[in-house]
Amino acid sequence: MTKAEKTKNYIVEKTAPIFNMKGYAGTSLNDITAATGLTKGSIYGNFANKDEVALAAFDYNLNSNVKKIEAAVSKSRSTKSKLLAYIAVYESVLVDGITVGGCPVLNTAIDADDTHPALREKVLRAVLSWKKGISSLVTDGINNGEITAGTDPEQVALTLIAMIEGAIMISRLTNNFDHWHSIMNSLKKYINSLG
Structure with a gap:
């Protein structure tokens, strides 16, 4: 990894929690420089603008949560326990503060809905991917008899x-x-009623 790549990663890692807590509009360049200890010139030497930092910060926050979900789901055997793993991961995000500021999908969806089309598109892709993953789990559960046939994934x-x-x-x-x-x-009652 080059020095420039390390610096970009550092900027994203340090600013991701701020963007998640304050949102795109609420995060200032001063917030970014304070969090990183870098100058404005250093920030803009690595990113063209605040938009690029915000997009990278969303990806960082999302990927952090996705890794936690994938780890929890991979430890589960049954379809229902895999679906219940989502609840456990999000509870840890919410209650234990694993992701500072809460769920990046929810936060960014609200923040970027009408104000930032590129962020909105990233959130939309994240939600559609999440839906596809859960639908796939449910389809597997139907196919292996764990979930009632005719259930709409x-x-x-x-x-x-x-x-x-x-x-x-x-x-x-x-x-x-x-x-x-x-x-x-x-x-949980809903998930357990599926079959």
Whole structure:
């Protein structure tokens, strides 16, 4: 890895939590320089503009969560336990603060919805990939008899995503993690009812 690549990675690693907490509009160049200890010239010597830093920071935050999910899912044997692994990972993101600021998909989707088309596109691809992954798990579960035949994999995926992201939003907004647990208990019952 070249020195320039190391510097870019350093900038992304240090600013990713800030973008996740403050959003694109709320993160200033001063925030970036304070977090990295680098000058504006150093930042712009490695990135053309704040947009590039924000896009790279989203990728970093997303990939961090995806790795955690993949690790949890890979340890699970049954389809239902794999689906339940998503709940465990997001609970650790939310409660244990593994990802500073909460879920980068939810945060960036709200932040970039009407203001940053490139970030919005990245979030859209992330959600579609998430939906595809869950749908694939459900299809495998149907094929191996763990999940009832006739179950709609896409509907299950959308329900799981919506309930997780909705629970994160509600519990963070109210600062009441009992809401998270209540919604996740409903989601667990839903997953267990699939077959």
